[in-house]
Amino acid sequence: MNPFRQEALNVLSRHTGLDPERIDAVLERPPKSELGDFAFPCFQLAKELKKAPPQIAEELAEKIAGELELLTEARALGPYLNLFVNRQEFARSVLHAPNALADGFGNSSEGEGKVIAIDFSSPNIAKPFHVGHLRSTIIGSTLYRIFASLGYKCVGINHLGDWGTQFGKMVCGLKHWGEEKDLEDLDALNALYVRYHEEEEKNPELADEARDWFRRQEEGDPEALELWKKIRETSLDYFKVIYERLSVRFDHYTGESFFNDKMDAVVDRAEELGLTSVSDGAVVIDLEPHGIDTPALLRKADGATLYMTRDLAAAGYRRETYKFDQLLYVVGTAQSLHFRQLFKVIELMGDSWAKNCAHVNFGLVQGMSSRKGNVIYLEELLDEARNRARDYMSANVDKRPELEDEEAVAEAVGIAAIFFSDLSKQRIKDYNFSWERAISFEGDTGPYLMNAHARIAGIIRKCGIEVDPEADVSLLQEPSAHNLVSLVSRYTEALREAARTYEPSILAAYLLDLSRALHSSYKELRVKGEEEKLAGARLLLFAVVKNILAGGMKILGIRPLEKM
Ligand code: ARG
Numbered sequence: 001m002n003p004f005r006q007e008a009l010n011v012l013s014r015h016t017g018l019d020p021e022r023i024d025a026v027l028e029r030p031p032k033s034e035l036g037d038f039a040f041p042c043f044q045l046a047k048e049l050k051k052a053p054p055q056i057a058e059e060l061a062e063k064i065a066g067e068l069e070l071l072t073e074a075r076a077l078g079p080y081l082n083l084f085v086n087r088q089e090f091a092r093s094v095l096h097a098p099n100a101l102a103d104g105f106g107n108s109s110e111g112e113g114k115v116i117a118i119d120f121s122s123p124n125i126a127k128p129f130h131v132g133h134l135r136s137t138i139i140g141s142t143l144y145r146i147f148a149s150l151g152y153k154c155v156g157i158n159h160l161g162d163w164g165t166q167f168g169k170m171v172c173g174l175k176h177w178g179e180e181k182d183l184e185d186l187d188a189l190n191a192l193y194v195r196y197h198e199e200e201e202k203n204p205e206l207a208d209e210a211r212d213w214f215r216r217q218e219e220g221d222p223e224a225l226e227l228w229k230k231i232r233e234t235s236l237d238y239f240k241v242i243y244e245r246l247s248v249r250f251d252h253y254t255g256e257s258f259f260n261d262k263m264d265a266v267v268d269r270a271e272e273l274g275l276t277s278v279s280d281g282a283v284v285i286d287l288e289p290h291g292i293d294t295p296a297l298l299r300k301a302d303g304a305t306l307y308m309t310r311d312l313a314a315a316g317y318r319r320e321t322y323k324f325d326q327l328l329y330v331v332g333t334a335q336s337l338h339f340r341q342l343f344k345v346i347e348l349m350g351d352s353w354a355k356n357c358a359h360v361n362f363g364l365v366q367g368m369s370s371r372k373g374n375v376i377y378l379e380e381l382l383d384e385a386r387n388r389a390r391d392y393m394s395a396n397v398d399k400r401p402e403l404e405d406e407e408a409v410a411e412a413v414g415i416a417a418i419f420f421s422d423l424s425k426q427r428i429k430d431y432n433f434s435w436e437r438a439i440s441f442e443g444d445t446g447p448y449l450m451n452a453h454a455r456i457a458g459i460i461r462k463c464g465i466e467v468d469p470e471a472d473v474s475l476l477q478e479p480s481a482h483n484l485v486s487l488v489s490r491y492t493e494a495l496r497e498a499a500r501t502y503e504p505s506i507l508a509a510y511l512l513d514l515s516r517a518l519h520s521s522y523k524e525l526r527v528k529g530e531e532e533k534l535a536g537a538r539l540l541l542f543a544v545v546k547n548i549l550a551g552g553m554k555i556l557g558i559r560p561l562e563k564m
Contacts, residue, residue, distance in 0.1 A: 012064075
């Protein structure tokens, strides 16, 4: 904890008799930095002491005044006691930090030795990406980077949907209406899948045939497996191109098929523990006594396994293999029931680590699908983003610097628009995607952050002096300078809070605040042409802010460019 806050906690604790932790939990930030750096609300004490909060604030201000060192002032403001830091000391402690200009400034090592496994993206092969898979990819990869920046060891897992009855359907479609070469063409495979469903409505017997293909696959029939392997490869090649474009990486592609030989053991164990019953020939676990109305289905009457069976096997495997401290499933809210069932069954099997599993759910997105339905054609979507970004910049940005690679900039802006419009919303909320809103350089967007970063980079590049890490920052007296220093000091807190709540929007909101504060500071904090020492102090401040902004943007999957 920073020593300024620590002093606030100590001094308040001394005079209120409250534990420093309790004070830490209620200590607020005043709405404006002119009003101080910490605000202690006196409402709680009022009840205990039977006095009005403003009176308590007054009395505290008086008592505390003589005991301040790093803090300079205690001022009663209505029911609050506001505390002010010594700005010179504060600026020094933040901007002269040994790594203030280095990569990863503001990261921490608090997660060292802990493992976070994150299951994200996890599309279904032979089917197009769903809007939900894109959200999962964006949120999951960002959480990965947030936790990594706090020192955790992260394990990114793509739990590909590459096993299951849908496969039987695909193969059935292929056998009836497809040809050999379709196996290498994802669009053709999708079309066959769609065709299968249309035909099945007219001819329900097809369902038996499809089931039979999946049964053959689970039993290890060579033809079924060969077809499955080819379809899987075709899909994976396609997904990998997209992941590359989004700079998303996984540590493991252990999809559902990986657990094929690990499922019997799980079902057996559940049976031995007496958890299962047989219902219409299917093996189920009744969860009603545990407050979940729908039973968990482990095996169908024909012996086929299910999504649930594979998830159970996967969870155990991950625990054993990665020894995770937490396992996060970044999957849409629509699957809430599935994960409640899953975690409950894990718990019933006596595995205390059930409590270390979490469903990091998220809401729906409307307005992103490029054709009908929920399906998105990711390549098309990313191309459209790039084209719109290019058009926007040529129409709206005058005085553009010479760029080495305009297309690469447009691509980066397009991706930033998509990522940020997702990450800036609270994840559980549904939202409407709009190109106009996402691409704009004004407003709460990814391109706005990029623009803020490029602008500060330009100022640093053109100011005519070099950044001096030891510049005398006690010269930074202006409110806008203090506001920026204070924001810099809160970066780690934003990361920590985002990690604790699995909520990238906290980091997104922080970076918007920082960019806005930067934007409104330029008039007051000129560098070029100012007296040398003062210019040097401001330049160091800007360089550190730029460093933080860049680090935070990278965590959100946004490229901080020097020019745009
Ligand atoms: N493939 C699934 C789907 O598209 C998502 C998988 C999520 N991860 C998991 N372990 N269940 O719905």
